[in-house]
Amino acid sequence: MQTFFKWRGVAPDMRFVIIGAGRVGLRTARVLSEEGHDVVIVERDAAKSERARGQGYEVVEGDGSREEILEEAGIDGADALGALTGDLNVNFAACMIGKHRGARTVLRIDEDYREEIYRKYAAEVDEIVYPERLGAIGAKNALLGGDIRAIADIAQHLQVVELTISETAPIRGYSISELQLPADATVLAFGKSDGALEIPSPDESLENGDRLVVLADFGVLDDVRQLVVGEAGRAAAGGVN
Amino acid sequence: MVTAYVMVKANTGAADRLREEISGIEGVVDTHIVAGDVDLIAKVEVDTPGKVKDVSATSIQAIDGVEDTRTYIAMD
Numbered sequence: 001m002q003t004f005f006k007w008r009g010v011a012p013d014m015r016f017v018i019i020g021a022g023r024v025g026l027r028t029a030r031v032l033s034e035e036g037h038d039v040v041i042v043e044r045d046a047a048k049s050e051r052a053r054g055q056g057y058e059v060v061e062g063d064g065s066r067e068e069i070l071e072e073a074g075i076d077g078a079d080a081l082g083a084l085t086g087d088l089n090v091n092f093a094a095c096m097i098g099k100h101r102g103a104r105t106v107l108r109i110d111e112d113y114r115e116e117i118y119r120k121y122a123a124e125v126d127e128i129v130y131p132e133r134l135g136a137i138g139a140k141n142a143l144l145g146g147d148i149r150a151i152a153d154i155a156q157h158l159q160v161v162e163l164t165i166s167e168t169a170p171i172r173g174y175s176i177s178e179l180q181l182p183a184d185a186t187v188l189a190f191g192k193s194d195g196a197l198e199i200p201s202p203d204e205s206l207e208n209g210d211r212l213v214v215l216a217d218f219g220v221l222d223d224v225r226q227l228v229v230g231e232a233g234r235a236a237a238g239g240v241n
Numbered sequence: 242m243v244t245a246y247v248m249v250k251a252n253t254g255a256a257d258r259l260r261e262e263i264s265g266i267e268g269v270v271d272t273h274i275v276a277g278d279v280d281l282i283a284k285v286e287v288d289t290p291g292k293v294k295d296v297s298a299t300s301i302q303a304i305d306g307v308e309d310t311r312t313y314i315a316m317d
Binding site: 088089092111113114115116117118120121122 | 278
């Protein structure tokens with residue numbers, strides 16, 4: 001939930017230390033910068049550091065698993081640390097230091113089975129990301145086309161999805177206040193077919209082409225889809241996980 | 242007495258079960274779940290170098306969810 005609202009730019013400007021200027025680190029740095037946050041990148045490789053500097057980022061060249069390097073990157077004033085290298089040992093050491101210095105920590109894992117292990121045992125790690133899973137969700141959305149789009153995995157069984165209301169949707173014609181979703185699903189945002197997504201107001205009517213952003217448990221995702229998109233969409237989309 | 246450390250790479254999130262099963266093997270004196278490239282490290286104490294292989298290659302690798310092991314025999 002917290003992540004979602006940050007994306008929407010509601011949180012004030014924050015300061016982040018990103019370890020790793022590879023594809024995941026740079027991409028993350030870019031999104032954060034574009035939203036007006038301060039980002040410092042720590043990168044061990046000279047060529048990668050140079051490239052990141054060339055793209056306008058503040059870069060500390062060095063090993064992100066070393067405390068003095070993280071100090072140089074300003075870990076003490078940072079709100080959060082993203083340990084996003086491809087080296088799990090570096091990522092975990094960086095999180096240990098980051099947590100000790102009072103930052104929120106996000107660890108990139110390289111294989112999905114580790115998610116459970118780190119959630120259970122790694123007290124130093126606040127969040128775990130497995131980029132390949134998000135990539136797979138994106139690829140699946142693109143392949144399916146269709147009227148349901150996964151936005152984020154919030155937890156193992158919790159996902160944020162954007163659904164487009166269809167002509168045959170059971171909810172079409174009703175208002176937001178009349179909308180009855182399953183217990184494990186909540187509407188986060190609503191957008192008219194031609195407008196931006198906004199916090200939903202109760203009187204808004206649900207029309208063909210409008211979009212709903214819903215936080216839902218995987219267990220009720222099919223029901224939500226059936227209500228919002230209708231039967232046709234359900235048959236085409238399948239599971240999102 | 243031979244001491245060895247066995248690095249265990251898993252392919253399951255069921256780390257607790259792996260730790261229990263590894264700990265139950267004769268010759269294993271200590272097992273920890275660790276962060277990083279490997280997922281568990283087991284300390285082995287046996288009579289002969291040949292028995293190290295029995296523990297690591299035969300017993301540990303036979304556990305469901307163990308992907309790979311790497312064994313280091315202590316020299317001191």
